[in-house]
Amino acid sequence: MNDNRRPGYPGRSRETERIPEEAEGQLEGRNAIQEALKSGRAIDKVFVAAGDTDRGLQRLAAQAKEAGAVVVPVDRRKLDAMSATRAHQGIIALAAAHTYYTIDDLLEEAASRGEAPLLVICDELSDPHNLGAILRSAECAGAHGVIIPKRRSVGLTATVAKASAGAVEYMKVARVTNINAAISELKEKGVWIFGTAAEGSVPMYQADLTGPAAIVIGSEGDGMSQLVRKNCDVCVHIPMRGRISSLNASAAASILLYEAVRQRL
Numbered sequence: 001m002n003d004n005r006r007p008g009y010p011g012r013s014r015e016t017e018r019i020p021e022e023a024e025g026q027l028e029g030r031n032a033i034q035e036a037l038k039s040g041r042a043i044d045k046v047f048v049a050a051g052d053t054d055r056g057l058q059r060l061a062a063q064a065k066e067a068g069a070v071v072v073p074v075d076r077r078k079l080d081a082m083s084a085t086r087a088h089q090g091i092i093a094l095a096a097a098h099t100y101y102t103i104d105d106l107l108e109e110a111a112s113r114g115e116a117p118l119l120v121i122c123d124e125l126s127d128p129h130n131l132g133a134i135l136r137s138a139e140c141a142g143a144h145g146v147i148i149p150k151r152r153s154v155g156l157t158a159t160v161a162k163a164s165a166g167a168v169e170y171m172k173v174a175r176v177t178n179i180n181a182a183i184s185e186l187k188e189k190g191v192w193i194f195g196t197a198a199e200g201s202v203p204m205y206q207a208d209l210t211g212p213a214a215i216v217i218g219s220e221g222d223g224m225s226q227l228v229r230k231n232c233d234v235c236v237h238i239p240m241r242g243r244i245s246s247l248n249a250s251a252a253a254s255i256l257l258y259e260a261v262r263q264r265l
Helices: 030-039 055-066 076-082 103-113 128-140 158-163 179-188 226-231 249-264
Strands: 026-028 043-049 070-074 091-095 118-122 145-149 173-176 192-196 213-217 234-237
Touching: 026 030, 026 158, 030 043, 030 055, 030 091, 030 158, 043 055, 043 076, 055 070, 055 091, 070 076, 076 091, 103 145, 103 173, 103 179, 118 128, 118 179, 118 249, 128 145, 128 158, 128 249, 145 179, 173 179, 179 192, 179 213, 179 226, 192 226, 192 249, 213 249
Parallel strands: 043 070, 118 145, 118 213, 145 173, 192 213, 192 234
Antiparallel strands: 026 091, 043 091
């Protein structure tokens, strides 16, 4: 690799419509609410299934009340009607919307740990389960942040929070107006951009992920946009040995993140 950086490519999203989103302040399920409480996130109100004798549920409601939340017992049918995930486990919380960070915040997180930045850029993911799983893998791998676009992408919704198994409370997420502008900014700050595609020219095991690195994960249907692909410093592929030629976006992110972990050990 050389250090010559290309200028950023101005561009616009493939679509201008915004994906409809769930309320970002809603949390569902015991694990999501437990991790929110542990992280110190402010929770305003908790709806809990009335008459449920499960001690774990009662203990969680008591913890939320102790943390300052208003606890409201409600019929399970109300919880079913409120639920976006359809898996509320007898408890739903309303909290302040998640704070989004800047790219500088993500880089400062790496600097505070004395580590080379390791970031994930999600190029227009629309499936909240994929984003949640990526946040979970990124947190477990010790990544310093995830970058998502404001348009044509799911935000930090209740479904994302539940799929992340609580990782959303710890992983810094930057939400940017333009992914290509964000890539350009990262390049200017010395971060190498690694795109992922089946036709990538470099096998992932030959990519040097020990330095400042951002891994780009494309959308579920189309992969990386053409402009994002052009802006990547390197395009890598994951060797495939089976009959199916592609991996789920979150699975691909996990594999690449842990290849970075392996190289950095």
